[in-house]
Amino acid sequence: MAPIIEVTNVSKRFGSFHAVRDCSLSIDKGSITGLIGPNGAGKSTLFNMVAGNLAPTSGSIHFDGRDITGLPAHDLFKLGLLRTFQIAHEFSNMSVIENLMMVPQAQSGENLVSAWFQPGRVAREESQVMKRADEVIDFLKIRRVRDELAGNLSGGQKKLLELGRTMMVDARLVLLDEIAAGVNKTLLIDLADNIKRLNRELGYTFFVIEHDMDFIAELCDPVIVMASGSVMTQGHIDDIKRDESVIEAYFGGSPTGHATANTPADGVSVS
Template identity: 40%
Template sequence: MNGSSPLLAVQEVTLTFKNVAALSRVSCSVQKGSITSLIGPNGAGKTSMLNCISGRYTPTKGTIRMGDRELSGVPAHKRTSFGLARTFQNIALFRGLSVLDNLMVGRHSRLDYGLLASIFYLGKARAEEDRHRLRVEEIIDFLNLSPYRHQIAGHLPYGVQKKVELGRALAAEPELLLLDEPMAGMNLEETEDMARSILDINEEWGVTVFLVEHDMGVVMDLSDHVIVLDFGRVLASGTPEAIQNNPKVISAYLGDDDALYKGR
């Protein structure tokens, strides 16, 4: 973490639904190269924040910038070209497609040939397809999904499906990866495997990660920086150590002094 301009800057974001504020004047930032976690009780506004960043929701007020680009008014499907990708709390795979084909869908924003070439599968389309296939194969190997590459995604174990969704997001070659509870519903072995994958993505591929997660053990082990939301407002922000010892966090969110260390 350095003093340079953040990769993601959220300023005074407010989001209301029928006059009820899901987010209220939230300001936070994510430094390039970091793993930053967003935590808080159920209903604190964590997923709403990710939805604002990814373009699923439009903030009532405030600004969201990625680098020098203002994201307001940019449709969700175009934010991928800005270097933004995400996973979802509930698995959103194409369940009838293979693992390989699901990851190829993640390359869609990188396609560089026209309709005619795609219809007749002309030379440029064939070359592009081969290039994207090679990249997807790299991701499959990187995430240890090789045994499943040709299997139907919807038939795979839950933990493997979560890895496939991570791979599909990674296939877009994001600069910033938004992860919405990637360990939700996993057993201990699957959680540790996913945590290692996130660390490798950050350290080996240089991808900045903005993570929403309830598992405090994972959050404290992985994060460079932690932001705490409570009732749609920022309650605290700092290093994992500072958050562990913040009396407001302990009182309002965790409830007791040992809660941050209980993790799994």
């Protein structure tokens, strides 16, 4: 399978501190690839670089064969590479359907001049955006809360809405940073199911940071393990769980001293 993302010798320094160090990895098109590792391993920093929220200090990142190193998030968004974001505070007073319709599209309604001269066209496009938003709502099976204010949704429903926002554009690679945090078990299953359906039915590739090992095991293959800013190993979760060096990275005390603050969840045992 061809890689959709290739990270080559990427480093990110904050002052003299190396958050990510000479990191190389690739993500297969069509995969749901997991990223785990102790707190402070550099996972979020790596994500931020792939998503265009941080520029690498050195190294390169390719998306579908194209060099995207240092391209800002809004350019990557147009290419179909995006990350989910928590529903911003100011959108909590808008309904679910409105939140979906807010996702930037190549819409002429945003352009004042064309809104002035071609009101018919703008109305037509807006109804198309609503149609798409309604399709997203049906795909995610959240019609019950279509007109509910986003602020009134449960934690898990909010995550579904965040996922739904990626469906308003033609996403190809979606980055999920700890999307399972604070979601109850029932909705977690819903969330995992929807991620799998997006992967299977719409061809999304996912890159997933998650602490919940059950969620990772249910969803991801392969799983990449990061420690101290670099990739430590990669493989099927069953092999990762048995890997002595992974267990050591979690329990053996990390250079940042946060190892105990981040127990690796139920799945990893020290036996």
